[in-house]
Amino acid sequence: MTLKEWFAMQHELDSYIEREHELQGEDLFEKKLLALLVEIGELANETRCFKFWSKKPPAPREDILEEFVDGIHFILSLGLELEFSDREISLVSQEANENLDRSFLKVFRLAGDFRQSKSAKDYEELFRQYMVLGQTLGFQLDEVQEAYKKKNEVNFKRQQEGY
Numbered sequence: 001m002t003l004k005e006w007f008a009m010q011h012e013l014d015s016y017i018e019r020e021h022e023l024q025g026e027d028l029f030e031k032k033l034l035a036l037l038v039e040i041g042e043l044a045n046e047t048r049c050f051k052f053w054s055k056k057p058p059a060p061r062e063d064i065l066e067e068f069v070d071g072i073h074f075i076l077s078l079g080l081e082l083e084f085s086d087r088e089i090s091l092v093s094q095e096a097n098e099n100l101d102r103s104f105l106k107v108f109r110l111a112g113d114f115r116q117s118k119s120a121k122d123y124e125e126l127f128r129q130y131m132v133l134g135q136t137l138g139f140q141l142d143e144v145q146e147a148y149k150k151k152n153e154v155n156f157k158r159q160q161e162g163y
Contacts, residue, residue, distance in 0.1 A: 003089060003091065010073060010152070014080060017159060036075060037108065043064065046059040068139060069147045072130070072148055073148075079123060089124050091128070103129075110129050
């Protein structure tokens with residue numbers, strides 16, 4: 001599965017949502033960015049990496065993966081919003097942060113940078129570092145792609161059922 005295929009799948013879902021909710025032509029950048037930040041927070045919450053006060057273990061791996069791909073949906077949607085879907089972005093990196101807390105904080109910071117600049121450069125760095133976060137969580141690109149496809153189908157079904 002290529003990045004272009006991811007963007008195509010996301011475009012189909014976004015178009016459906018915009019039609020169903022009569023949002024065609026609206027600037028949804030801020031809403032999509034806020035949704036991404038919420039998803040990153042939910043992902044961090046599932047990992048429990050920052051909860052130094054708790055002995056409770058992280059959520060099951062499959063739950064963490066699902067939260068991770070929720071973030072990918074919004075990153076792709078933001079790329080579509082600013083017409084960055086034709087860019088070549090390397091999603092595979094040798095970089096993997098050992099410290100999960102720092103990796104999350106870096107992604108949050110990059111999302112803020114991107115909000116201010118709306119630049120392709122900052123978008124690519126945000127996407128790349130989000131994928132590094134996934135690698136730090138132990139996810140392989142092929143399993144992320146498969147999980148994205150499954151969640152995309154779930155999201156379509158939810159929309160069709162009046163979510």
